[in-house]
Amino acid sequence: MADPVPSQAAVPADSGVSSSDMLFFYQRLLPFRQIFQWLNHSPKPSKDFTMREFAYEYRTGAYQRYNSFSNLEEFKKSVVQANPTRFEVGAVYSVNPKERKRLPKQALKPLAKELVFDIDLTDYDEIRTCCSGTDICKKCWRFIQVAIKILDAALREDFGFNRLIWVFSGRRGAHCWVSDARARCLDETTRKSIVEYLDVLGSRLNRQGKNLLSLKRPFHPHVERSFDLLKNEFVDIILKEQDPWNTSSSEPSDKSWEQVETLLSYVPEKPLQEELRRKWKLQTSVSTSMSKWEDITVIAKKILKHQNQVNALNEAKKDIILFYMYPRLDIEVSKQLIHLLKSPFCVHPSTGNICVPFDPHHNLSNNEEDDDYGFNPTNAPNLRQLQNEIEVWDVRRVNRDSSQPLEDGESEADKRISEYEKTSLKPYVEYFQKFVNNLLKDELKDSGKRGRDDDTLEF
Amino acid sequence: MFRQVKRRTAGRRNFEGTYTPRNDLPNHRLSFYDVPPTEEITLEQFESWAIDRLKILIEIESCMARGRSFRETETAVRPLLQKLLPLGTWPVNNNSQIDELKKDYYSHFILRLVFCRTEDLRRKFVRNETVLFKIRYNAMQPKEQHQFITNHHDKLPWNYIDSDEKLALFDQLFAATGATVKSALAAESDGQITTDQLRAHFRNENFIKVPFEKITSLVATRLVLLKLGYGYVPSTLQLSLLALEFQELLQRDLLRTFQSIPRLEEDDRLLPLLNHLGQNFASMEYDPAFSADPSLVSDINAASVTTPAITNHYPLCAKHLQTNMIASSHLRHEGRQQLSLFLKGIGLSVDEALKFWSHSFTSGPHAMTPERFNKEFKYNIRHTYGLEGARTNYKPWDCARILLRPLPGKNEYHGCPYRDLSVDALTTQLGEMGVGAVDMKGVLNDVERKDYTVACTRVFEITHNVQAEHIGHPNLYFDRSRQLERAKTETA
Numbered sequence: 001m002a003d004p005v006p007s008q009a010a011v012p013a014d015s016g017v018s019s020s021d022m023l024f025f026y027q028r029l030l031p032f033r034q035i036f037q038w039l040n041h042s043p044k045p046s047k048d049f050t051m052r053e054f055a056y057e058y059r060t061g062a063y064q065r066y067n068s069f070s071n072l073e074e075f076k077k078s079v080v081q082a083n084p085t086r087f088e089v090g091a092v093y094s095v096n097p098k099e100r101k102r103l104p105k106q107a108l109k110p111l112a113k114e115l116v117f118d119i120d121l122t123d124y125d126e127i128r129t130c131c132s133g134t135d136i137c138k139k140c141w142r143f144i145q146v147a148i149k150i151l152d153a154a155l156r157e158d159f160g161f162n163r164l165i166w167v168f169s170g171r172r173g174a175h176c177w178v179s180d181a182r183a184r185c186l187d188e189t190t191r192k193s194i195v196e197y198l199d200v201l202g203s204r205l206n207r208q209g210k211n212l213l214s215l216k217r218p219f220h221p222h223v224e225r226s227f228d229l230l231k232n233e234f235v236d237i238i239l240k241e242q243d244p245w246n247t248s249s250s251e252p253s254d255k256s257w258e259q260v261e262t263l264l265s266y267v268p269e270k271p272l273q274e275e276l277r278r279k280w281k282l283q284t285s286v287s288t289s290m291s292k293w294e295d296i297t298v299i300a301k302k303i304l305k306h307q308n309q310v311n312a313l314n315e316a317k318k319d320i321i322l323f324y325m326y327p328r329l330d331i332e333v334s335k336q337l338i339h340l341l342k343s344p345f346c347v348h349p350s351t352g353n354i355c356v357p358f359d360p361h362h363n364l365s366n367n368e369e370d371d372d373y374g375f376n377p378t379n380a381p382n383l384r385q386l387q388n389e390i391e392v393w394d395v396r397r398v399n400r401d402s403s404q405p406l407e408d409g410e411s412e413a414d415k416r417i418s419e420y421e422k423t424s425l426k427p428y429v430e431y432f433q434k435f436v437n438n439l440l441k442d443e444l445k446d447s448g449k450r451g452r453d454d455d456t457l458e459f
Numbered sequence: 460m461f462r463q464v465k466r467r468t469a470g471r472r473n474f475e476g477t478y479t480p481r482n483d484l485p486n487h488r489l490s491f492y493d494v495p496p497t498e499e500i501t502l503e504q505f506e507s508w509a510i511d512r513l514k515i516l517i518e519i520e521s522c523m524a525r526g527r528s529f530r531e532t533e534t535a536v537r538p539l540l541q542k543l544l545p546l547g548t549w550p551v552n553n554n555s556q557i558d559e560l561k562k563d564y565y566s567h568f569i570l571r572l573v574f575c576r577t578e579d580l581r582r583k584f585v586r587n588e589t590v591l592f593k594i595r596y597n598a599m600q601p602k603e604q605h606q607f608i609t610n611h612h613d614k615l616p617w618n619y620i621d622s623d624e625k626l627a628l629f630d631q632l633f634a635a636t637g638a639t640v641k642s643a644l645a646a647e648s649d650g651q652i653t654t655d656q657l658r659a660h661f662r663n664e665n666f667i668k669v670p671f672e673k674i675t676s677l678v679a680t681r682l683v684l685l686k687l688g689y690g691y692v693p694s695t696l697q698l699s700l701l702a703l704e705f706q707e708l709l710q711r712d713l714l715r716t717f718q719s720i721p722r723l724e725e726d727d728r729l730l731p732l733l734n735h736l737g738q739n740f741a742s743m744e745y746d747p748a749f750s751a752d753p754s755l756v757s758d759i760n761a762a763s764v765t766t767p768a769i770t771n772h773y774p775l776c777a778k779h780l781q782t783n784m785i786a787s788s789h790l791r792h793e794g795r796q797q798l799s800l801f802l803k804g805i806g807l808s809v810d811e812a813l814k815f816w817s818h819s820f821t822s823g824p825h826a827m828t829p830e831r832f833n834k835e836f837k838y839n840i841r842h843t844y845g846l847e848g849a850r851t852n853y854k855p856w857d858c859a860r861i862l863l864r865p866l867p868g869k870n871e872y873h874g875c876p877y878r879d880l881s882v883d884a885l886t887t888q889l890g891e892m893g894v895g896a897v898d899m900k901g902v903l904n905d906v907e908r909k910d911y912t913v914a915c916t917r918v919f920e921i922t923h924n925v926q927a928e929h930i931g932h933p934n935l936y937f938d939r940s941r942q943l944e945r946a947k948t949e950t951a
């Protein structure tokens with residue numbers, strides 16, 4: 001639902017994923033067991049899994065809701081049989097979703113779901129200059145990277161959540177799944193309040209007003225912490241890489257001038273605004289974002305007479321930094337309990353990228369180049385690539401098997417090896433497994449505690 | 460009305476006798492009313508307790524409708540509470556106090572039955588009960604407040620933080636809550652608060668830690684500091700937090716009461732009583748005690764009731780009726796009833812009433828003959844005074860009753876002008892009474908919200924330049940007005 005896929009016709013033929021590719025993926029690569037454990041919260045099938053809604057999206061565009069499964073085997077069998085382009089995870093209901101037709105309508109009540117967040121680069125289109133639309137590069141991924149840092153810190157430090165995982169959405173964004181028991185049972189009012197707490201830039205409506213951030217001073221500690229994270233990256237990401245106010249070329253685009261106006265709209269004091277605009281309009285050669293940012297300080301020194309005017313300008317600069325870099329959330333996704341979101345490890349139908357969970361602080365790809373990014377979406381595991389890797393591995397084994405005498409037990413070990421372990425998907429599945437193991441440990445502790453003093457636990 | 464029923468219940472009284480701790484009654488002066496009472500009470504108690512509480516809620520409703528601040532409402536309601544629903548001192552230690560608590564507890568539950576039946580009534584009840592709860596919490600000493608919080612830890616997972624934790628978080632607490640505390644302080648001391656004063660205050664501010672799920676609106680607006688799943692709430696916000704909890708519980712319980720009402724309706728003793736109580740929020744019967752002062756009645760006669768000295772004290776409905784009657788030398792049945800009962804209420808004797816009515820009907824351009832008046836209308840006037848027919852001593856109508864009667868048609872002037880006049884006509888009339896443009900807006904707002912008695916009370920306040928309790932009866936309007944005038948001439 002988030003990150004909607006354009007109709008099949010829009011998918012370029014070369015990167016498109018065929019239904020037999022998908023079948024191969026479901027049969028051999030997708031880590032069903034780990035997903036089952038993640039949603040089930042215990043080794044044996046529990047209501048958290050059996051009453052959970054899954055939805056399938058098909059090649060035809062058809063969308064089938066209210067699937068549910070009684071165990072891991074049924075889950076895998078159903079997905080393989082249906083072979084959807086992707087499947088989505090919804091809420092845990094009071095009754096079995098697939099049996100809803102036999103029950104009165106109000107019986108199907110959503111009870112719990114992970115708290116989820118969705119950040120997508122399309123929400124950054126007004127400010128990113130490197131790409132637009134569905135395109136993405138390493139430069140604009142830095143917006144996502146910094147957004148993740150901010151949300152991750154708030155969710156852990158402010159709300160006390162520990163079991164959260166970031167998942168690549170397959171193209172130009174990331175999802176966050178918060179799996180703490182406390183997060184799963186939040187009602188919609190509370191989810192909404194968390195989203196509003198995090199949505200510092202305010203609703204899209206306010207954003208049209210550009211400088212209507214109206215954040216109270218001193219900043220709330222969450223805003224202050226976010227600002228501290230952002231101010232260090234502002235020079236690199238905005239001034240150097242994105243350079244949104246660059247009007248150097250002989251015919252600068254309308255968009256750059258629009259951005260310059262946005263920038264000016266934050267500048268307090270009309271005379272300062274006008275002086276800056278005059279100067280920049282006259283500049284014919286080089287006029288980068290960096291030089292403009294410096295101009296503000298230089299010209300302000302000449303024009304602003306009072307200390308409180310200077311203070312106002314300093315505060316305005318903070319607003320600018322926040323406006324250009326603070327996470328832009330797709331808030332609707334997070335508010336509703338019944339909202340579905342694409343499962344981790346699905347394949348993005350048009351790019352073939354796997355929606356892998358990733359560690360935002362530390363890259364899992366074993367590729368030094370990616371170290372700066374934590375996760376580099378342009379190097380994300382891709383279905384085509386995984387298929388090659390399996391082939392290569394299998395060929396190697398055949399060679400090895402025929403050229404070398406078997407040692408005891410080796411072929412046994414080979415047989416037990418999962419297919420994903422032959423591929424670059426391996427570190428991501430292991431990362432996910434570790435996350436799931438920690439979650440299961442928590443649940444075990446909690447259920448022990450709940451057994452002992454049921455009535456003292458109140459949320 | 461309840462005679463037969465009273466006999467039935469009389470034998471079942473069992474609330475008298477010595478006090479032994481009851482588990483269905485709280486031992487505290489403040490309560491979430493979470494356990495319904497089970498003891499029996501008499502129907503007299505049932506009714507009078509409910510009415511006493513209703514009076515308080517009506518006062519609160521009226522204060523709020525007139526835009527009174529919480530502080531002003533508090534000041535207006537406290538003396539009333541002392542009179543009608545006192546709770547004694549803390550800690551609770553004697554039997555008579557227990558009876559006060561019992562009255563408080565039962566009256567709350569009785570009114571739940573009355574007000575659970577429509578969305579609108581539920582909303583009003585919850586709103587007013589919540590204000591009452593806040594007023595009472597505010598009146599308690601910190602120690603008792605603290606005890607209350609601790610006793611309800613299941614509902615109020617509040618943890619008071621110690622000074623070490625506070626010191627460690629001082630700057631963050633200040634950044635998150637400074638502005639809120641500052642405006643609360645400024646409102647209390649109505650003056651500017653400097654940053655230094657604020658910091659000094661912060662050192663003494665008591666913070667509690669609450670799971671963030673309990674304070675969603677404070678989270679959404681980033682008004683508190685959050686740390687590891689807890690919000691840090693300053694004492695200035697704690698009362699509204701408590702009120703929110705109270706409000707939510709009551710809302711939920713009220714719906715449950717409503718769902719169980721069908722069973723209750725089989726109880727023929729209660730239904731009429733409940734209907735009577737619930738008729739309207741302003742349905743309080745006019746209390747004749749207000750007009751008992753004979754010195755105020757002595758100057759009421761057929762001649763004086765047409766002079767400004769008296770008519771200046773009329774509420775708009777009475778003014779409207781009398782002016783139009785005199786202008787047209789006539790008044791149709793509904794209007795006659797309403798006006799003659801009002802006049803009876805202000806102290807016009809039956810003889811003076813006959814003089815007044817016959818004079819009005821038999822003079823002027825549209826006058827009728829005295830014979831016709833005697834034939835057709837004399838009986839009617841005497842009937843009003845209980846001297847004919849069933850000899851019922853009719854009481855003057857209260858606003859609720861007036862608002863329930865049929866609407867006035869052409870050439871009819873009964874009803875409540877705040878409801879029945881066009882905005883233009885109403886504005887003109889009020890202008891003549893001395894309501895200025897700014898105040899007019901407020902009055903018209905009330906009218907638009909259909910809060911006619913609130914509009915009327917507001918006009919009383921404007922024209923008398925006082926803050927007044929809610930008025931739900933034309934005669935109360937008249938009496939209050941005269942009392943004020945007398946108080947003024949006495950001090951002058």
Ligand code: SF4
Pocket residue numbers: 774775776777857858861874875876877911912915931932933934936
């Ligand atoms: S509110 Fe009551 S007293 Fe006032 S005008 Fe209407 S009926 Fe008369």
Ligand SMILES: [Zn+2]
Pocket residue numbers: 128130131135136137138139140141
């Ligand atoms: Zn880019």
